[in-house]
Amino acid sequence: MTDLITLQGRTALVTGAATGIGHATAQLLAQAGARVVVNHLHQAEAAQALVDGILAAGGQAVAIGADVSQAAEVQRLVDQTLAVTGGIDILVNNAGIIQEKAFLDTTEADWDRLLGTDLKSVFLMCRAVLPGMVVRGGGVVVNIASDLGILGRERYAPYCAAKAGVIGLTRSLAREFAPHQIRVNAIAPGPVATAMVSLEHMSAEWVEKELATPQHRLADPAEIAASVLFLCSDLSRFYCGQVLGPNGGSVMP
Ligand SMILES: NC(=O)c1ccc[n+]([C@@H]2O[C@H](COP(=O)([O-])OP(=O)(O)OC[C@H]3O[C@@H](n4cnc5c(N)ncnc54)[C@H](O)[C@@H]3O)[C@@H](O)[C@H]2O)c1
Numbered sequence: 493m494t495d496l497i498t499l500q501g502r503t504a505l506v507t508g509a510a511t512g513i514g515h516a517t518a519q520l521l522a523q524a525g526a527r528v529v530v531n532h533l534h535q536a537e538a539a540q541a542l543v544d545g546i547l548a549a550g551g552q553a554v555a556i557g558a559d560v561s562q563a564a565e566v567q568r569l570v571d572q573t574l575a576v577t578g579g580i581d582i583l584v585n586n587a588g589i590i591q592e593k594a595f596l597d598t599t600e601a602d603w604d605r606l607l608g609t610d611l612k613s614v615f616l617m618c619r620a621v622l623p624g625m626v627v628r629g630g631g632v633v634v635n636i637a638s639d640l641g642i643l644g645r646e647r648y649a650p651y652c653a654a655k656a657g658v659i660g661l662t663r664s665l666a667r668e669f670a671p672h673q674i675r676v677n678a679i680a681p682g683p684v685a686t687a688m689v690s691l692e693h694m695s696a697e698w699v700e701k702e703l704a705t706p707q708h709r710l711a712d713p714a715e716i717a718a719s720v721l722f723l724c725s726d727l728s729r730f731y732c733g734q735v736l737g738p739n740g741g742s743v744m745p
Contacts, residue, residue: 497725500525503577504724505569507560507617508587510535512686513636515542516713517584517720522551524721526582529573530555533587560587560613570620579628582724583621585614585658586636590688592698595649603650610654614661618676622669630673634723635662636716637680637735639742647698655680659735666733677723677731682739685710706741 499521509518510532519542522528528546530553532539539555546553554576558569573580588610591602614635625631640648641655662678669676683689683702689710691699703709719738722728737743 496727497721498525499582499721499724502581502724503527503529503573503579504582504584505529505531505573505580505621506584506586507531507613508533510538510542510555512688513681513684513713513716514584514586516717517586518542518553519546520714520717520721521582521584521724522546522553523549524725525551526724527552527577529553529577529580531560531569531587532557533559560585560617561608563616566613566616566620570617570624574624580621580624581628581631583617583631583633584636584720584724585617585633587613588636588688590648590651590693592647592694594647598650606650607654607657610651611657611661614658618661618665622665622674625674626669626672631675632724633662633665633674633676634720635676635678636720637662637678639680639682639737639739642680642735642743662735663733670732675723675729675732677728677733678735679716679719679723680735680737680739680743681711681716681719682737682742683710684713684716686713705739709740711738711740 504521504526506518508514509530518528530539543553543555558565637658638655640652666676719736
């Protein structure tokens with residue numbers, strides 16, 4: 493890696509990092525030299541295995557469990573992170589859930605759970621982390637949205653609304669915090685081979701539809717992590733409020 497993409501000396505907090513895109517991101521940021529905080533939700537074993545792998549490769553990492561949809565849990569996560577690291581330079585808001593349901597069957601509880609995890613968590617994490625970045629004189633936030641937040645998708649209204657909200661929140665924070673040398677950007681991935689795109693969460697019909705892109709394939713999580721690394725690095729220092737689209741061609745603006 494060139495010096496431009498070294499994250500040596502920086503601390504990165506990645507939410508929902510025990511699996512999937514968050515897991516690949518934590519691994520890649522650690523490989524680039526960052527000290528990584530691996531947040532997880534009740535996946536202590538998987539998170540510790542990731543941390544152990546990073547440590548064995550000569551990197552620095554620690555696992556901290558917390559539900560990022562709950563304000564008190566977010567504050568505890570950030571307080572514990574600061575106690576261990578002294579400061580947060582990079583925040584990757586990756587944690588998320590998905591639900592397939594006809595709109596007219598969608599309950600208020602479904603809406604609150606989805607929006608709480610996929611959108612409110614980004615608000616809570618940014619509210620807890622940005623003050624420290626302002627004091628430190630800079631930082632980077634990368635929010636994981638989705639191509640579905642741009643395209644919309646039948647039977648996924650709350651998810652699409654949440655991810656569109658993440659894009660709006662990203663652009664607003666990018667404008668508000670640019671004067672503090674804090675860069676806020678988003679990534680809107682297309683279909684990625686993780687647990688989220690599985691029969692556990694989607695009907696076979698929709699898993700098949702996920703493949704309907706020009707490249708006709710699911711991404712490997714590492715292909716999304718590469719975009720996160722770029723946005724975290726100094727290579728992207730003129731990126732502000734942008735939405736990168738590693739999506740196999742699902743969206744061509
Ligand atoms: N897989 C895809 O096709 C795809 C496409 C576009 C965007 N995304 C987004 O990428 C992100 C990562 O998803 P993934 O595909 O890696 O799936 P995943 O299910 O492997 O990862 C999501 C992670 O978030 C964690 N999480 C859920 N709720 C949480 C909470 N309240 N607090 C803390 N952690 C929580 C889960 O435990 C899990 O480890 C999500 O935001 C998702 O919406 C995924």
